[in-house]
Amino acid sequence: MLAHLSPAIRQYLLVTGNYWAFTLTDGALRMLVVLHFYQLGYNALEVAMLFVFYEFFGVVTNLVGGYLGARFGLNRTMNIGLGLQILALVMLLVPAAWLTVAWVMVAQAISGIAKDLNKMSAKSTIKLLVPDQQQGQLYRWVAILTGSKNTLKGVGFFLGGLLLTLLGFQGAVLAMALMLFAVWMGSLVSLKKDAGKAKAKPKFNELFSKSSAINRLSLARFFLFGARDVWFVVALPVFLASQLGWSSWQVGSFLALWVIGYGFIQGVAPKLTASGVGRQQAAGWNLVLALSPLLLAIALWQQAPVAASIMLGLGIFGILFAVNSSLHSYLIVAYSRADGVSLDVGFYYMANAGGRLLGTVLSGWVYLQWGLEACLVISAAMLALSTLTIRTLPRREP
Template identity: 45%
Template sequence: MKNLKDYGIVTAAYWSFMLTDGALRMLCLLYFHSKGFTAVELAFMFLLYELCGVLTNLFGGWYAQRKGLRQSLISGLALQVFALSALSQLSDSWKPALSLAFVMGAQAFAGIAKDLTKMSSKTAVKFLVSDSSSKLFKWTAILTGSKNAVKGFGFFFGAFLLQNWGFSTSLIIMALGIALILATVLLKLKGDLGQVKSKDRLKDFFNQGREINLLAAARVFLFGARDIWFVVAVPVFFHEYLHWSFTQVGTFHAVWVIAYGAVQSSAPKLLKSADGSKEDKNKAFKLSLTLCISMSLIIAGSAIFDYNSYILVGGLMLFGFFFALNSSFHSYLILSFSKSDKAAMSVGFYYMANAIGRLFGTLLSGILYQVGGLMACLIGSLSFLVITSFISKKLNSQK
């Protein structure tokens, strides 16, 4: 580790942000579902959030490379304070259409904030650890896994806040917390982190090379496959058909993401070594097959046992285990494939693909659930996973 202090500051900022990100998602989902919003309306509520994530990664990597990761991290935290503060002004007296439009607008700023912070924090690892592939995998996995554990707690935290303090007060509490973290970053983090002398043009953002292009394409369908069932379908199904309370729904999402984060942090040990070799690329394909198998088992179990809650929850937890391994290994690969003088742009390009996957997954989660229920979402997820495996296989082929 080259600079443990700066790694600690970046990690603490990322943790704090993702706590509020998870809490905000659950707050909005459960609050507006209780107000009678349909699954499609709930999905549309997050569309600008995801779309702005795509645009942020498009311009954010280029911006961070020119101005430095400190500046892009500060921008992300400041925008989150603004988004949370704005949402706290929502009034119950507003008409549903106005409320939906206002929340979509505020979520757009939260989406920009999320991907600026995410891109800045993950790229920073490239500059704060040694060039060893195994150490890069280790510290990337620790950051990614711990972040998701914190975000998982955020789902529970958001549901708990909503049940006990209401919508507006919960948002104010979170805005104050992020403002405190922002002040810490302004005072403690050095100013030149990740800034490079070369001034790539914006059009160079799309000139990433075959390996990164294929990895990004696989990422689109990997995260789309998760969000097809995760964003709207499962929480609404659990609340509407299994009659779970807000806190129970939030707790499931919390446990799922916390466990997911724990597996991500342990991925270097579970997957043994990572050395930047051809075997790493083949491992990405093999890991993708585990997701296809686990989702097939969930679909079969749901059909045979009529959505038995134990089988459904158990199957989704198994899926989460393999999804965590896939996600963590992908996060390592993008840093391994990136060159230091283009790291911010390469990571930005990769997470733009991630945001595109979330965008389509979110939209399909609402539409498929409205049209065909949870089963349609699970089948849609499996279709995306098959495409992920196909692309991952091409990553290992010679050209």
């Protein structure tokens, strides 16, 4: 069936399928680690610290990975990412006594490198498959890729909670490693060779963007994802388990449904926004998003029904965040250079990983010190900074 499609469509489907498989294991692994180590008695800050290397090496990988993609081709960086994720999973198959904090942090570091190599490669490849004058199609393709990825990440959260219940920690990890190995074998022989390789070999000093628009978009993305993870990544699942008494199955299922819905909204974002996406529209959506965690914090402070407030607030935040994330993802691809696109995209997602790193650490520390309401207030402040940064974007030139 693939033989009847154009080469660009075939590559898009291969890249998307590759990205989907990776994302499924990435979401499941995150939920496995959070719930398993919380059950072992780790507090919120200690659980957050397990992901510090994951996020830190994501920063480094996006920066260097963009250079590697431009120099050696995006198919290679994508396949390296898949191989490293398999290695990270295998590292967690050791006897339970070996699963020390240091060992898990190293495995998470490798997984962080893998995730960002895979994501950078996938989103950079889309730029190469769509002519620059077809910005509407580019926006739709980026939205579909991003939205479907997050839907699969939500399925991964659900899968992580389910596998932990049915197979235990090591059984779940083994099942995911075997599935991803099969995908990796197919990817090694199917992806187009040299996709994304720059015509002129990039110099190492080109890692840091010299474009004002890319720099500002990157800063806005830093605040955007820091604002999400400061309350979502550790504080929320620990709050649901400790304060509401939810089981691993319930926490995993609830967060899975949220991320699945969030991914669906990302995929249809072009239908929710005007076709001429620019800085004013992006800033407007960003500002509305900034109000949602603040309103949820006020509701919890005023002792509104907790479970109902969390579900409603998280639903509103998810819809607004999905549209904002999709708009940002489109803008970075639209502003990037066609030749050596992975350098710009890699720099941008370095900032994305930096925001997640800050948000992850704050999520554990702030929750431990002051609770979920404080995490939400910090989230609103970071979103306000993201809005101000987006407003300074220059007009895009063809």
